[in-house]
Amino acid sequence: MVRFVVARFLQSLAVLWLVYTGTYWLLLASPGNPFAGDRNLPPAVLASLEARYGLDNPLKTYFTYAGQVLLHGDMGTSISYQDWSVGEIIARALPVSVALGALALIMALWAGVAIGTWGALRQGRPSDMVLTVLTLFGVSLPTFVIGTLLLLLFAVVWPIFPAGGWGTIRQMILPALTLALFFVAYISRLTRVSVLDTLGADYVRTARAKGLPRRTVIGRHVLGNAALPVLTYLGPAAAYALTGSFVVEKIFAIRGLGTHFVNACLNKDIPLVLGVVLTYTAVVVVFSFLVDLAYAAVDPRISLT
């Protein structure tokens, strides 16, 4: 176990370093100047700005920035929002995305598993086909269509939820639902296939033959095993949902991390892009680690050595 944790930690550092290197040099190679605005800056002003952000010596900055992050956890100052450190920006934006993503995942997990199981148990019947078509829609419809539709229906036509903003549970429902629908569809499809596979297994037949009630057979024996692919999927899904969706945050005017993904790139705000990308990578790494641990806990055939 200890060996596994240490190995994974070292692997994670290597992943972070690779991502940092790739992002840093790609950003420098991309066209556009972060300080270029509608007005041309006097050369001395441009030079002082480039010196402030280390753009006058990119190779040196590559190492000093990495050292700064590793030793002090200091991710520098944003170029577009120069009064704010990248750390502060992420610290304010990430919790918003996490809260929204967590609610969306809870909705998606339970709704997805319920729909998937229900469909599997009624395989081939009209209700199963309707659900399959609906989930296909859920997977294929882009978030901006679902979000706009929900907003139109439940904030404008039938105004039972606020149109946007942040701070209350009511304000979270529509964006969380928008974010959740894709995951609901995906999880239900995963569950359906997985439950169908498991239903035919010998131990399930044995459990039925023992005369166990149907509820126990499904709940304990079928879903216990069918849950594995869903758990696997939960890792990357959580990393994606918790770090914010640009589209959902834009539609519902929410100030989460998702908007920074796109805006920081458009502004060529190098420190902010690096900070956001490193945060995202760290979250993905942590969640895939948690999934591995969960695997071992759920499936006795897997051991962490």
Place this chain on the structure above:
Amino acid sequence: MTRVFILPTILLALLGGVCLLLTSGRTPRADQITFASQADIHTLDPQQMSWTQDLRVAMALWEGLLTYHPVTLAPAPGCAQLPQISADGLTYTFQLRPHLQWSNGEPLTAQDFADSWQRALDPATSNKYVALFFKIAGAQAYNQACVRSGTGPRPDFSAVGIRVLDPVTLQVTLVDPCPYFCDLVAFPPFYPLHLRARQKAVAAGHPWTHPPYLVTNGPFVLKEWDFKNYLRLDPNPYYHDRAQVHCAQLRLVTYPDQENAALLAYQSGVVDILSWVPQQYIGPELIAQQRAGQRHDIFFQPVFGTYFYVFNCRQAPFNDARVRQAFTLVIDKRQLVEDVLRMGQRPLNVIVAPDAIPGYSSPRGLVRDVPRAQALLAAAGFPEGRGFPAVDLLYANEGIHVTAAQAIGQMWERHLGVRVVYHGVESKQFNRERQAHHFAVARGGWYGDYLDPTTWLDLAQTGSGQNDGQFSDPHYDALLAKAQRQTVPAQRLALLTEAERYLLEDQCAFMPVCQYSDGYVYDPARIAGCAPNVRLITQFKYLRRR
């Protein structure tokens, strides 16, 4: 039934709950005014700002030596009375109000202004408006000496024409007469900074522009700044004109690229004032409703900015004024405004915003004349566009600029027989390519900084940092120089009219399109003190609920 999923659910619920608690804001007060901007605040350092929304907040938090009259926008007393100006127009003596105080109660003196202006001139400050300070004698030399000394000791500041005669008297000497200098000192980069408070915060590792470290001298003080969410401003108890500040609390929010969300927020009463009129999707409909008298909360008018195209005057064949004139003469601006821009903007044949600068009369400019354009192009050696190289039309791939560029290109193709290469790029890249002169014709636009035609006319001056079209003409430069030396205001403005006429009619360095329009959305039955003006300067001081 599915125990496997209970643990992740509990973990997610805990995580989400804690995060929601951390991020949920406070409930706004009932008597506060919520003012929305369409872009986020970039900085609250007045000497580093250049964005409209930043400058607007600065005007609430600080006050310069002078300020703007709420209606006429003429320079009005601020921290100081209107200055005494010497007969040669070079020396300005500002008498400060007695007993001025900072928002922390400390006295504010003329020395604070001198020290702040010294910081503004230091290249390390990265002041984007540093050139405005070069009107002061010795300022440019000081700035250049600082550049030479790098991070070394600062050069002698005493050679700069800024003198503190006593704690309430500041004397400024200019290089040349500058009739709009009073307008400049009302502009945020000229505001005083509490440098001691700044240094103290920086030394302690605190962000000095954040509350409670930011010390200001204007009608309001910064109480809260929640990044990309809102700023809360309360009246400054130490402000000299505190009795005039009627708004109990100001909440400044932003809706970046979220016009629909902003409009919904306004209509549901979450926001009291939108500081812009949505122009993208719903804009034309709003304007139509306003014109039909169905809406009385939309205040939309021509503003102090113009939309034009820039010719690359050094690149053949656009180095020939006849070619530039031909390209300008075929543009149907009325059609552009009505069918493409669709917000009822005012079509223009000039680049200085007309009717905005008292005493200045605009020239006529080039009026659409297709046969003349075709004759000019033929005279330049390209009859019916034959032999004319493909025109590299540079624009930013955003919003209305794309369709405007396409419509303009089609007019050239149709009337002049030339081929146009549509070169739409992302906005940062657009700025970079335009500054590097990689275009034949590029989209341009300019908002005036001060109430004088030179805020536009200097764009075409030889050596100007904003001269992307590389226009250079000795006669034009001579006209500007002559106007600069002229001390009689009417004669000076007449010279500037002649300069603009020469620039646009004879030389045609720019192709004007229209005057920008913008304004506010608010209900005048609920909010007072928010009348829009041509420069869209918001004086938060006068804002109040009815």
